[in-house]
Amino acid sequence: MTTDTKLAARRGRLAVAAMFFANGFIIGSWAPQIPLVLSRLGITETTLGLLILVFGLGALVAMPWCGYLMARHGSRAILRVFAVLSSFALLLVALANNLWLIAPAMFFLGGVIGAMDVAMNTNAVVVEKRLGRAVMSSSHGFWSLGGFAGGASGGLIIQSVGHLPHAGMVTVVVFAIVAVAIGMLVEGERPAAQEHARFSWPSNPLVYLVGFMALFSMIPEGAVLDWAALYLQQEMGSDIATAGFAFAAFSATMAAMRFLGDGVRNRFGAVATLRVSALIAAAGMLVAGLAPHAWLAIAAFAFSGLGIANMVPIAFSAAGNQDGIESGTGMSVVTTMGYSGILVAPSAIGFLGERVGFAIIFVALSGLLVVVSLMAGLARSADFVAHQPAE
Incomplete structure (x- = not known):
């Protein structure tokens, strides 16, 4: 491995760690927003549970679709797209002031977070191959650090300035992280264009x-x-x-x-x-x-x-x-x-x-x-x- 290749791989490792942190930061920031959804929309815990289900369905729909896209465009390109979209997702949820608006916003939040999750895990595998060593466990450690940072700061910020300014701050922070990391991501080999066999259950x-x-x-x-x-x-x-x-x-x-x-x-x-x-x-x-x-x-x-x-x-x-x-x-x-x-x-x-x-x-x-x-x-x-x- 040449010096330039090693440097690119190390930068790619930092970039994918930043993506894990950003994804975790969004999720951690969402946690203290959850109780306020009840009060600001006047809904029950059951309705909130259904909204969280919509979030989950958005992720489960987007995850296999993300895999389909990566097979054609590579993990780096797809991670870049969904990382940028994820930056604005929490703000859309915070702006929604009724069920008709928050339901699609939750589906979007779940979808882009889920797709980003698949893409960044796939890109972490690319980094492992480039470096010749494991980075997956520590990558998930950076996700947890992001969750901690988002959760610890979120409640304090919401209590001080409200849920909407908090969501705006999260958007700025995540977008800044993504903007710095996006150019350092590495790309692996793309699979040759071919008919993909249908998935079969083992x-x-x-x-x-x-x-x-x-x-x-x-x-x-x-x-x-x-x-x-x-x-x-x-x-x-x-x-x-x-x-x-x-x-x-x-x-x-x-x-x-x-x-x-x-x-x-x-x-x-x-x-x-x-x-x-x-x-x-x-x-x-x-x-x-x-x-x-x-x-x-x-x-x-x-x-x-x-x-x-x-x-x-x-x-x-x-x-x-x-x-x-x-x-x-x-x-x-x-x-x-x-x-x-x-x-x-x-x-x-x-x-x-x-x-x-x-x-x-x-x-x-x-x-x-x-x-x-x-x-x-x-x-x-x-x-x-x-x-x-x-x-």
């Missing part, structure tokens, strides 16, 4: 069980993102600034553990790491649901983030290394199942939360995480990653 049942592990790992993450702030505000009486720290603390611990995750997994193995991580996450979620006051719940959400941080990356690695299944096929099944947990399941949680309260839901979610711990042996194929050449 017959190996193990890949679907791994998919359920990813699903059970991501449902709690989606619940914290979409409902933790409302839980603290309505059931514990906290103000909006305090409520915003729930997802911020969760994201902060996830970010820290994701930067450490590769080393932990290489030392202890994927199965042991997943089993202990799931139990840590379950304990945190249980305490959050039983907490008598807001700050203990915030601390519990932070503790849960330590466990959840590396559960999904391990599940994805296991999916990509299943015997007898193409890596891309296994990955597509597990990512689709997993992302439905963070994009679609929270709408059902909102429906139930309105009727039974969110405390009991977070207690129930700890049970899902215990199930993941019991299923951890299915992640044995992820240990293949530990045998890759060291940096």
Whole structure:
């Protein structure tokens, strides 16, 4: 590799990290906006849950379409487009003042965020090939840092100047990050133009069980993102600034553990790491649901983030290394199942939360995480990653 090629790859690594941060910053900034949608539109938690479902559907529609576009234009071009569009998406939601406007705005927000997510993950793989070392775990760490920054600052800014100026500030910050990073992105080889075979579902049942592990790992993450702030505000009486720290603390611990995750997994193995991580996450979620006051719940959400941080990356690695299944096929099944947990399941949680309260839901979610711990042996194929050449 020439010096210029190495420099371009390193710049590409910084650029894709910036994209992950920007994407996480938008999601983190959206979290403290969620409770205000109830008051400013005068809707119920069930209606808000349906709007969040629209967000999820937008993402699930856009994700495969993004893959189709990347096959023809490459990840760099598509990431550039959706990163720019994502910069303005939260502002559109904040400007919407009735259900007829906010529903399409939510679909757009979910669509561009989801498509950007696929494109930046694909571009991270390109960077890994250029550098000859893994960057995916730390890339997701930058996403969590962005989520922390957006969540921690969002509640304070909204309380000080209102939801609309906050959305405008988010737009300016994200667009500035994207504008700087966009020219440094690297491009991989594009597939030759050809008729693409239709997707076929694999017959190996193990890949679907791994998919359920990813699903059970991501449902709690989606619940914290979409409902933790409302839980603290309505059931514990906290103000909006305090409520915003729930997802911020969760994201902060996830970010820290994701930067450490590769080393932990290489030392202890994927199965042991997943089993202990799931139990840590379950304990945190249980305490959050039983907490008598807001700050203990915030601390519990932070503790849960330590466990959840590396559960999904391990599940994805296991999916990509299943015997007898193409890596891309296994990955597509597990990512689709997993992302439905963070994009679609929270709408059902909102429906139930309105009727039974969110405390009991977070207690129930700890049970899902215990199930993941019991299923951890299915992640044995992820240990293949530990045998890759060291940096």
